[in-house]
Amino acid sequence: MSLLLFLAQTLRIAIPYLFAAAGGALAERAGVVSLTLEGFMLGGAFGAVLGSHYTGSAWIGLVTGVAWGLMLALIHAVCSIRYKADQIVVGVAINLFTVGITRFFLQLAFESSSNSPRVAGFGGDAGSSAAAFLTNPLVWMGIVVMPALWWVVQKTTFGLRVRAVGEHPQAAASVGVPVNRVRYVAVLGSGALAALGGVYLALDQHQFTDSMTAGRGFIALAAVIFGRWDPLRAGLACLLFAAAETLQIQLQAAQLIPSQFVAMIPYVLTIVAVAGVVGRSTPPAALGRTTD
Amino acid sequence: MNARLRVVLEEAVLPPLVALAVAFVAGDLLILIYGQAPGAVWRALLEGTWGNAYGFGQVLYKATTLTCTGLAVAMSLRAGLFNIGAEGQLAAGGFGAAVAGLALPAGTPWVIAVPLCTLAACVAGGAVGAVPGVLRARFGAHEVIVTIMSNFIVLALLNYIVSAKLHVPETLHTPEMHAGQVARLSGVIAGFHGSAANWTLLIVAAACALAWWYLFRTRAGYELRAVGLQPDAAEYAGVRVGRTWRNALTLSGALAGLGGINFVLGYKGYYEDGFAGGAGFLGIAVALVGRNHPLGVLLAALFFATLSQGGLAINAMVPKQIVEVLQGIVIIAVATSVPEVRRVLRNAAGKLAGGRA
Numbered sequence: 091m092s093l094l095l096f097l098a099q100t101l102r103i104a105i106p107y108l109f110a111a112a113g114g115a116l117a118e119r120a121g122v123v124s125l126t127l128e129g130f131m132l133g134g135a136f137g138a139v140l141g142s143h144y145t146g147s148a149w150i151g152l153v154t155g156v157a158w159g160l161m162l163a164l165i166h167a168v169c170s171i172r173y174k175a176d177q178i179v180v181g182v183a184i185n186l187f188t189v190g191i192t193r194f195f196l197q198l199a200f201e202s203s204s205n206s207p208r209v210a211g212f213g214g215d216a217g218s219s220a221a222a223f224l225t226n227p228l229v230w231m232g233i234v235v236m237p238a239l240w241w242v243v244q245k246t247t248f249g250l251r252v253r254a255v256g257e258h259p260q261a262a263a264s265v266g267v268p269v270n271r272v273r274y275v276a277v278l279g280s281g282a283l284a285a286l287g288g289v290y291l292a293l294d295q296h297q298f299t300d301s302m303t304a305g306r307g308f309i310a311l312a313a314v315i316f317g318r319w320d321p322l323r324a325g326l327a328c329l330l331f332a333a334a335e336t337l338q339i340q341l342q343a344a345q346l347i348p349s350q351f352v353a354m355i356p357y358v359l360t361i362v363a364v365a366g367v368v369g370r371s372t373p374p375a376a377l378g379r380t381t382d
Numbered sequence: 383m384n385a386r387l388r389v390v391l392e393e394a395v396l397p398p399l400v401a402l403a404v405a406f407v408a409g410d411l412l413i414l415i416y417g418q419a420p421g422a423v424w425r426a427l428l429e430g431t432w433g434n435a436y437g438f439g440q441v442l443y444k445a446t447t448l449t450c451t452g453l454a455v456a457m458s459l460r461a462g463l464f465n466i467g468a469e470g471q472l473a474a475g476g477f478g479a480a481v482a483g484l485a486l487p488a489g490t491p492w493v494i495a496v497p498l499c500t501l502a503a504c505v506a507g508g509a510v511g512a513v514p515g516v517l518r519a520r521f522g523a524h525e526v527i528v529t530i531m532s533n534f535i536v537l538a539l540l541n542y543i544v545s546a547k548l549h550v551p552e553t554l555h556t557p558e559m560h561a562g563q564v565a566r567l568s569g570v571i572a573g574f575h576g577s578a579a580n581w582t583l584l585i586v587a588a589a590c591a592l593a594w595w596y597l598f599r600t601r602a603g604y605e606l607r608a609v610g611l612q613p614d615a616a617e618y619a620g621v622r623v624g625r626t627w628r629n630a631l632t633l634s635g636a637l638a639g640l641g642g643i644n645f646v647l648g649y650k651g652y653y654e655d656g657f658a659g660g661a662g663f664l665g666i667a668v669a670l671v672g673r674n675h676p677l678g679v680l681l682a683a684l685f686f687a688t689l690s691q692g693g694l695a696i697n698a699m700v701p702k703q704i705v706e707v708l709q710g711i712v713i714i715a716v717a718t719s720v721p722e723v724r725r726v727l728r729n730a731a732g733k734l735a736g737g738r739a
Contacts, residue, residue: 125530165714175717178464178526182666183717187710193703198416203701308530315527350542357531365523373524 096336098223102294104332105232106131106303109287110310111317111324112235113280118319119243120276121256121376125181126166127284128307129188133158134285135292135302136192140199142209142293151209152228152289159285160278162188167277171270174380189301196300204300211293228290235283236325243321252276256374284310312360319374331356388727394673396723398682401671401715405708412707416700423696430695431688437695439567439577443644444661444687445680446583447472450641451665452672452679453593454511454634458525459674460597461630462610467514467529468638469662470536471507475639477540478506479646480653481548483559490561499562500585500643507639508632510536515631519624525631533662544655555654564647580648587680589640594676596633606630638662664690667713 110131114124134155141147141154166184169175193203200206212226223229243249254262255269263269284307291306292298309331317324338352410420431437451468458465465471482502486495514528541554548556564581568574597603608616609626617623645657668686672678689709693702 123526169714169718173718174721175714178466179666179670179717180714182466182663183710183713186660186663186667187707187714190703190706190708190710194412194701194707197701197703305534308534312531348542348546350538350545354535354538357534361517361523361528361531361535364527365517365521 096333096340099339100329100333100336101229101233102223103335104328105229105290106287106306107310107313107328107332108232108235108325109290110284110307111313111328112239112321113283113285113287114311114314115317115319115321115324116239116243116252116283117277117280118314118377119256119374120252120273121259121374121379122166122170122273122277122280123177123181123378124280124311124314125178126162126184126307127280127310128303128305129181129185130159130162130281130284131288131291131303131307131310132185132188132192132301133162134288136195136288136298137285138289138292139206139209139298140195142211143199143206146210148210148212148293151211151293152286155289155292156282156285159281159283159288161281162285163278163281166281167274171273171277171380177378177380185307192298193300196298206298208296209293211296212290226290226294228286228293231286232290235286236321236328239283240321248272248275253374256376259376259379309356312356315373316356316360316363318363318372327356388731392724392727393720394675394678396727397673397716397719398671400719400723401712404715405712408711409704409708412704413700416704418699423699426696426699427688427692431692435571435573436575436577437691439574439579440691441684441687442567442583443578443580443649444690445683446579446586446644446648447641447661448664448668448683448686449586449590449680450644451638451662452668452683453590453676454507454636454638454641455665455669456672456674456676456679457593457597457606457637458630458634459669460610461606461626462613463518463525463627463630463634465511465514465529465631465634465638466526466666467510467532467536467635467662468665469658469660470533471510471635471638472641472662472665473540473658474510474536474642475503475507475636476642476646476657477543477556477653478639479503479562479643480556480559483562483647483651484557486559486561488560492562492564495561496564496647499559499647500640503639503642503646504636505639507642508636511635511638512628512632515628515635518631519628525627540653541655544653550652553654554656555650556652558651559646562647563651564643566648578649580644582644582648585643586640589637590676590680593637597676602629638665664709667709670713671716 110127113130114127117124137158138151138155142151162184166180169180170177196202212228243252251267251272254267255272259269288303291302313327313331314324317327334352334355338349413420413423431441451472454468455465479499479502482499510532513532514525517523517528518525544554544556550557567579605621606626608621609623613623646653664686668679668682672682686709689705693705
């Protein structure tokens with residue numbers, strides 16, 4: 091297999107991780123725990139298929155997918171920021187809620203418990219030519235999302251505020267930063283970004299299937315943590331995890347390593363990273379805490 | 383207002399009631415969207431669960447597992463830690479019990495086999511729980527991250543073992559155990575016929591009582607709660623915080639693992655890939671709604687079991703997934719209303735006190 095094909099396949103797998111990890115990095119840098127990425131992605135995927143199905147336009151699907159992500163993120167933000175609910179609990183609940191609500195509306199809209207009909211999407215079908223892959227606008231957005239996020243977080247006033255409310259909200263508040271408003275924007279942004287990961291999945295496969303995100307939101311979260319909450323490092327972690335998966339798919343016939351062990355790689359690396367055996371991964375200081 | 387009464391109200395009574403009300407309204411809306419009559423659907427849900435012996439047996443069966451995972455999460459939260467790994471620990475416990483039952487010679491009397499298999503379930507779950515405990519105590523690794531990741535690792539490992547090493551051909555389950563099976567309740571109460579309710583629920587009820595005794599009547603439990611409330615103060619008072627964290631997460635894992643016997647010993651007689659089916663994650667909801675108290679956990683487990691069995695009862699009218707939505711809403715509503723109810727009541731109490739002065 092050529093190196094180029096390997097890279098293309100890696101990128102194809104990495105795109106949803108890159109979007110979701112960008113969302114996770116943004117919210118967590120602002121101090122809000124992101125166990126919700128999985129739910130945001132799933133909601134985005136379903137929203138995209140609804141929009142694309144009823145209008146026949148993949149672009150409108152993109153918009154409705156992001157709208158679903160924003161809707162779910164708003165629930166997360168209101169509960170966690172306005173009402174100071176436990177962010178971990180709300181995160182777990184939103185994931186559960188999203189699985190249920192997408193299944194409910196899948197039944198209502200398409201009378202199916204497993205998948206939607208085929209809808210208009212971006213690019214060709216899975217496994218089609220590289221040219222079709224490169225015409226998918228979401229691929230290009232996915233490639234630039236992490237560098238762009240890095241620039242926002244490190245080089246803009248908004249990014250400075252995000253970092254401030256994530257590290258020391260009291261200090262930020264004392265110099266006039268509207269802590270809660272910055273966190274709202276960060277969480278909504280994370281909803282939109284993670285939803286794009288789901289939109290990509292659904293529009294690449296031209297349909298929604300039940301629970302189609304299959305734990306990708308948690309791999310993205312692992313990438314954020316493994317990347318020490320830095321967008322560029324998190325982006326590299328996404329590529330690393332995707333490369334491992336690609337290798338696994340290519341080597342499937344050879345049966346060198348059981349697929350389950352390759353699937354464990356992101357999670358094991360993340361545990362090693364937070365345990366600090368090599369270069370400790372430390373979260374933003376105020377992660378998970380709300381203040382008055 | 384009486385201070386103790388206020389605490390009970392704001393911590394244990396009002397939030398679940400608020401959540402129930404919110405869930406009812408949301409449920410009504412979803413049912414109406416689907417073009418059905420809410421009253422009829424709710425009635426069918428109750429009749430299909432508490433209204434007949436089979437349905438009630440299923441509720442008891444589901445509540446047995448949920449009690450274990452709920453206790454597991456509650457135990458960790460009492461120590462100020464959040465165990466999100468109950469899903470993997472539950473699966474590990476079931477696997478441990480099934481392997482123990484396979485290793486025993488056929489014809490082992492149940493008085494030996496059942497305790498051994500139960501112990502194996504607790505040890506397997508406890509081992510999975512000990513990892514985040516040790517990493518937290520030794521390296522300060524955040525237990526939430528480690529337990530999330532451990533779920534995926536444990537489930538992938540078990541999937542590998544069951545699909546590649548230890549299984550009945552063409553299936554994803556282990557061979558049937560030689561000993562250790564527990565009888566169904568239907569052997570004694572004929573009405574339960576067909577339901578999976580079984581005598582392991584007595585073991586789980588005993589574990590629930592033991593958990594209460596440990597938390598509220600022993601020195602170790604007192605230390606655990608002290609660490610949960612204020613680790614620095616507990617350390618200053620001479621409690622070894624790291625050891626308490628390790629013990630709490632190990633115990634938490636063991637409780638989640640115990641839940642595996644309900645499926646393995648009481649229902650199927652073997653370990654099956656994916657049997658946990660979200661019961662570990664639902665344990666978070668059970669602990670939250672049960673306010674981290676063993677009695678509350680028991681009641682909350684019955685509530686969530688009723689919802690999940692109720693979904694099947696109403697599936698002819700509305701998609702059964704409506705109960706997953708409601709479960710999510712209940713969790714969000716309780717998590718949100720706990721701090722809010724506390725704030726509102728404190729404000730009201732403050733105004734009353736101010737008025738008198």
